[in-house]
Each structure stands twice: as C-alpha cells, then as structure tokens.
Amino acid sequence: GRPALAVVGATGAVGTVLLQILSQRADVWGEIRLIASPRSAGRKLTVRGEETEVVALTEEAFDGIDVALFDVPDEVAARWAPVAVARGAVVVDNSGAFRMDPEVPLVVPEVNPHTARIRPRGILANPNCTTLSMIVAVGALHAEFGLRELVVSSCQAVSGAGHAGVRTLREQLSLVAGTELGTGPGDVRRAVGDDTGPFADPVALNVVPWAGSLREDGWSSEEMEVRDESRKVLGLPRLPVAVTCVRVPVITVHSLTVHARFEHEVTVDGAREILATAPGVVLYDNPAAGEFPTPADVVGTDPTWVGRVRRALDDPTALELFVCGDNLRKGAALNTAQIAELVALPARS
Numbered sequence: 001g002r003p004a005l006a007v008v009g010a011t012g013a014v015g016t017v018l019l020q021i022l023s024q025r026a027d028v029w030g031e032i033r034l035i036a037s038p039r040s041a042g043r044k045l046t047v048r049g050e051e052t053e054v055v056a057l058t059e060e061a062f063d064g065i066d067v068a069l070f071d072v073p074d075e076v077a078a079r080w081a082p083v084a085v086a087r088g089a090v091v092v093d094n095s096g097a098f099r100m101d102p103e104v105p106l107v108v109p110e111v112n113p114h115t116a117r118i119r120p121r122g123i124l125a126n127p128n129c130t131t132l133s134m135i136v137a138v139g140a141l142h143a144e145f146g147l148r149e150l151v152v153s154s155c156q157a158v159s160g161a162g163h164a165g166v167r168t169l170r171e172q173l174s175l176v177a178g179t180e181l182g183t184g185p186g187d188v189r190r191a192v193g194d195d196t197g198p199f200a201d202p203v204a205l206n207v208v209p210w211a212g213s214l215r216e217d218g219w220s221s222e223e224m225e226v227r228d229e230s231r232k233v234l235g236l237p238r239l240p241v242a243v244t245c246v247r248v249p250v251i252t253v254h255s256l257t258v259h260a261r262f263e264h265e266v267t268v269d270g271a272r273e274i275l276a277t278a279p280g281v282v283l284y285d286n287p288a289a290g291e292f293p294t295p296a297d298v299v300g301t302d303p304t305w306v307g308r309v310r311r312a313l314d315d316p317t318a319l320e321l322f323v324c325g326d327n328l329r330k331g332a333a334l335n336t337a338q339i340a341e342l343v344a345l346p347a348r349s
C-alpha cells in the first residue's frame with residue numbers, strides 16, 4: 001500500500017500550512033495521521049478535503065507510520081523523534097534539535113537531495129526558515145560559479161516566531177494604527193506596552209536587529225544557525241559567512257540581502273540565466289519597471305524569488321541579490337513535504 005504519513009505538531013503555524021500543502025501536492029500518501037500535544041488532541045482539522053481528528057502524542061501514535069514530519073519545539077523533537085524511529089518511521093524534523101548532528105543529513109531537495117539517502121539515525125533535518133528562504137538561489141549560483149564567501153542580512157517576518165509572533169504584531173498594529181506615533185523616542189514602545197511577545201522590542205513601526213537567543217561574542221543563535229546550516233547544506237564546511245538577522249513588521253515571507261563572492265569573475269547575464277532556469281527559483285528583476293520581489297507579493301507562493309541582481313561595484317567576482325521566500329512554505333512546511341516525498345519515492349533523488 002501507499003506509505004503512511006504522520007504530522008506531529010499539526011496545529012502550529014507551520015503545521016497549519018503543511019496541511020494545506022499536503023492537500024495541494026500530488027498525493028503519494030496513504031493514511032495521513034495528525035498528532036499534537038494532548039491539549040490539542042480531539043480537535044478536527046481538514047487535510048486532503050477530509051476532516052481528521054488530532055491524536056495525542058504517545059508512543060502508540062506512531063504505529064504503522066512510515067514517515068513522520070515533526071514541527072514541534074526542540075526539546076519535544078529531541079525526546080520524540082527517536083521514539084518514532086524506534087517504532088519504524090523515518091523522521092523529517094523541522095526543529096533545531098538535530099540540524100547540526102553529523103549523523104543527520106540537512107536536506108534541501110533542490111540543492112543536496114542525495115544526502116537524504118543515508119540516514120544513520122533514521123532522522124532527516126529541515127533547515128531553519130531563514131537559511132531556507134535563500135539557499136535554493138544561492139545553491140544554484142554555487143553549483144555553477146563556486147561560492148567563496150557569503151554576507152547576508154535578513155528581514156524576518158513575525159510568523160517565524162509562530163502564532164504568537166503573528167498575534168503580537170497584529171495587536172501592536174491595532175495600538176498604533178491611525179496615530180501620530182513614531183515621531184518621538186520611545187512613543188511606540190509606550191503605546192504597545194512592556195509585553196513584546198516573542199520579540200526583544202516592539203515590532204510594529206519598527207525593525208529589531210535580533211532573532212533567537214544570545215550566543216558567544218554578541219552573535220544571535222539565528223545568525224549562527226544561518227552560518228552553520230548554509231555551510232552544511234552547500235557542503236562547504238569552511239565557507240566564510242557573515243550574517244545579521246533583523247525582525248521586520250511583515251506577517252510572512254523572510255527577505256534577505258545577499259552578497260555572494262565566487263571563485264572567478266561573474267557576469268550579471270550569467271547569473272540571471274542560472275536563476276531564470278534553476279528549479280524552485282523565480283527571477284523577478286526589472287527595476288526600470290519597478291519589478292522586484294516583496295513579501296506582500298511573494299506570500300503564499302512556493303518558489304524562492306530573486307531580484308536586484310547586480311555585480312558588486314568593487315569586486316568582479318561578487319554579486320548582490322535581494323531574495324524573498326515564504327518562511328512557512330519553502331522555509332518550513334514545503335521543504336519538509338519535499339523531503340518526505342524523497343523518502344517515499346527515493347528514485348526521484
């Protein structure tokens with residue numbers, strides 16, 4: 001029969017989009033079982049047009065499951081992914097628990113599909129949404145030109161922090177809409193109050209140069225993840241990578257400015273040809289006509305969108321790009337669904 005799929009964390013921000021994606025893609029699955037915390041068990045969600053009851057996360061919930069997609073916090077994944085593997089499932093995990101484990105492939109089907117075949121722990125990891133929102137475009141250029149250095153800044157949407165992030169921005173926007181706020185120091189902060197939700201500072205009418213938790217020497221965990229994961233996915237363990245992560249008042253779609261330096265001189269025409277033909281990438285780049293990707297247009301779509309392709313003014317081996325990707329789709333749910341399909345239909349890799 002066809003393989004059985006479990007979605008663990010079906011009620012979260014990514015889980016919700018995953019159910020839509022599973023309903024839209026060519027259907028390779030037999031049963032799709034929805035699993036969540038006991039708090040959400042008993043809820044009914046729709047997948048492939050069918051109402052499906054959410055079952056509680058227990059060992060038995062994995063019986064008969066071939067592939068289990070996890071969209072849960074790190075500590076829940078660390079505890080339960082091995083349980084699912086012991087019960088016979090291959091796990092595709094979207095938490096940070098296993099991404100840098102040398103025995104767990106970090107898979108982006110357009111970039112390194114072959115890595116999904118060898119999985120000593122029975123687990124495949126999905127990169128962080130910020131890495132994923134740019135890596136398909138960067139990987140296509142690397143395959144042709146040979147990447148030597150990456151310098152990126154992110155503009156990250158609030159849904160990267162889940163339902164709580166979206167709720168926080170919407171509440172803050174309702175407090176500042178139609179006011180004259182944003183003209184004096186601290187006026188936005190006073191209006192939105194002390195509770196800034198999952199963010200370090202107010203995110204309405206603001207940008208916040210912080211995502212994740214504090215690491216050594218002032219780096220954020222998010223910045224370290226983008227560096228470490230880009231190196232692992234591209235198979236370039238010593239690639240110089242500089243990252244600054246910034247949260248912006250956008251609901252969904254992470255954007256990144258990218259400075260990419262290559263082995264030899266590059267041309268904009270050569271880069272455009274690669275980007276225009278790379279699977280999973282859309283080149284949308286005509287500034288004379290006002291055409292470049294923005295989150296408001298990219299949200300809800302699958303590809304990685306690239307615009308503003310320029311050659312660095314002071315380095316003929318480097319390119320400047322602006323890249324947008326839906327952080328809940330390619331950045332999370334879509335990539336996990338694609339990895340699961342690689343497992344279910346290995347001939348494709």
Ligand code: 2RA
Pocket residue numbers: 128129130156157159160161211222
């Ligand atoms: C964020 N990348 O955007 C994070 C979520 N893992 O908040």
